[in-house]
Amino acid sequence: MDFLERVRLEKEQLYVRASPGRFYKSFSQRGTCGVIAEFKRRSPSEGPLLQEVTCGAKGTPDDVRQVLADYERAGASAVSILTDTPRFDGSLEDLKMARTATSLPILRKDFIVSSRQLCESILYGADCVLLIAEMLEKEQLQKLAYFAYELGLDLLIELHELESYEKLKDLSVPYVLGVNSRNLRTLQVSHTHTLEVVKKLPSDIPLVVESGVKRLEDLEPYLPYKPSGFLIGTYLLKSSDRVKTLRELVAFLARARK
Numbered sequence: 001m002d003f004l005e006r007v008r009l010e011k012e013q014l015y016v017r018a019s020p021g022r023f024y025k026s027f028s029q030r031g032t033c034g035v036i037a038e039f040k041r042r043s044p045s046e047g048p049l050l051q052e053v054t055c056g057a058k059g060t061p062d063d064v065r066q067v068l069a070d071y072e073r074a075g076a077s078a079v080s081i082l083t084d085t086p087r088f089d090g091s092l093e094d095l096k097m098a099r100t101a102t103s104l105p106i107l108r109k110d111f112i113v114s115s116r117q118l119c120e121s122i123l124y125g126a127d128c129v130l131l132i133a134e135m136l137e138k139e140q141l142q143k144l145a146y147f148a149y150e151l152g153l154d155l156l157i158e159l160h161e162l163e164s165y166e167k168l169k170d171l172s173v174p175y176v177l178g179v180n181s182r183n184l185r186t187l188q189v190s191h192t193h194t195l196e197v198v199k200k201l202p203s204d205i206p207l208v209v210e211s212g213v214k215r216l217e218d219l220e221p222y223l224p225y226k227p228s229g230f231l232i233g234t235y236l237l238k239s240s241d242r243v244k245t246l247r248e249l250v251a252f253l254a255r256a257r258k
């Protein structure tokens with residue numbers, strides 16, 4: 001091998017990332033039922049979410065490191081980090097911190113409208129980004145999806161309305177489909193609505209059910225449709241013992257898989 005060939009090989013190992021990556025692989029099978037555990041400081045519907053420390057030194061505010069360590073210990077398959085500032089008090093600094101705090105795949109959760117945000121995501125350590133079908137024109141959504149794929153980012157593309165699936169039908173890059181139980185126009189949650197959407201979507205695409213899980217029983221109606229996973233935030237962040245709460249969810253889903 002000559003000098004140039006050696007350099008090329010070395011650079012390819014560094015920069016040509018295998019895509020799809022770890023996030024996609026964790027949720028590519030229907031029926032896996034993994035949990036994506038979310039970190040967010042506040043939400044528009046619930047207000048502030050971080051509590052005074054429940055685990056760790058008393059009196060210090062809860063932080064991203066502590067929460068993610070708990071999520072990892074309790075069996076999460078991936079974590080989601082809200083980086084939007086005006087509505088969720090998040091930031092890219094949280095994403096950066098998350099990367100040092102966990103080895104789990106990280107989803108960057110924000111309202112992505114530009115390829116610049118995709119570049120930021122990769123630089124701050126995300127494995128995956130969220131694209132929201134209802135917020136983007138078909139052409140823009142597809143352009144962002146292809147660019148993300150090229151950057152080596154995995155994709156979680158979410159919809160709330162079944163009709164939005166039209167925008168994704170001819171997308172040829174791999175992605176995980178999210179069905180958001182919260183209507184982002186009104187912030188209302190409806191599991192009945194999500195269940196109807198899940199029933200009508202193709203049964204072979206990787207699918208994650210998002211938002212509004214408040215108890216173990218909320219998961220039950222989805223199980224016959226074999227989701228790849230559930231995205232859960234508020235319930236864990238508000239729990240007085242998030243490790244226990246998440247362990248129970250993970251154990252319940254493991255039993256459901258059998």
Ligand SMILES: O=P(O)(O)OC[C@@H](O)[C@@H](O)c1c[nH]c2ccccc12
Nearest residue numbers: 180210211212213231232233234235
């Ligand atoms: O906290 P919850 O109800 O468990 O929801 C988590 C997650 O699904 C939610 O934060 C979310 C899903 N899609 C979004 C898009 C933007 C902002 C937030 C979201």
